[in-house]
Amino acid sequence: MFARTILSRQLLRPAFAAPAAARTSFLTSIQARFLSDQTRQAIDKAVSSAPVVLFMKGTPETPQCGFSRASIQVLGMQGVDPAKFAAFNVLEDNELRQGIKEYSDWPTIPQLYIDKEFVGGCDIIVSMHQSGELAKLLEEKKVLAVEAEAAEEEAKKE
Numbered sequence: 001m002f003a004r005t006i007l008s009r010q011l012l013r014p015a016f017a018a019p020a021a022a023r024t025s026f027l028t029s030i031q032a033r034f035l036s037d038q039t040r041q042a043i044d045k046a047v048s049s050a051p052v053v054l055f056m057k058g059t060p061e062t063p064q065c066g067f068s069r070a071s072i073q074v075l076g077m078q079g080v081d082p083a084k085f086a087a088f089n090v091l092e093d094n095e096l097r098q099g100i101k102e103y104s105d106w107p108t109i110p111q112l113y114i115d116k117e118f119v120g121g122c123d124i125i126v127s128m129h130q131s132g133e134l135a136k137l138l139e140e141k142k143v144l145a146v147e148a149e150a151a152e153e154e155a156k157k158e
């Protein structure tokens, strides 16, 4: 519940609806069958738009696929700071949907980036969550919400 609250605040940032310039650049190159410079640049921009970036189907609030939903749930459970998170809805833009696969050399959605580095899809996110590797990485990158960190500290004391 706490996690959901954290993520829902970031939902105010419409998935791939903004910035308008990036969106337009995708739409104008829908015919491309390979990753054009223009698309690569737009994806570079998306990947750099926040320390934690998820390319997903649907929005964090309303995921359109179980894999995307599970990934969002994990990021919420981890306590990712909404201010350091951005989601891009590939269902809104086919160029993004296809382009991100080539960009990452990964065939499926969702795709998680942390600090501009591709981390993996849903299976990897879940397995890193279970092993503690994801918590370690998110901590190292300082992308956890202060409230979440404080809550963890409190829980440890109890």
Ligand SMILES: N[C@@H](CCC(=O)N[C@@H](CS)C(=O)NCC(=O)O)C(=O)O
Binding pocket: 057, 065, 067, 097, 107, 108, 109, 110, 120, 121, 122, 123, 124
């Ligand atoms: N095993 C994958 C599950 C994700 C997956 O299979 N995604 C499929 C169905 S949502 C996909 O993106 N297919 C290509 C597409 O829909 O463009 C993972 O770990 O992320």
Ligand code: FES
Binding pocket: 057, 064, 065, 066, 067
């Ligand atoms: S949309 Fe069907 S499995 Fe993701």
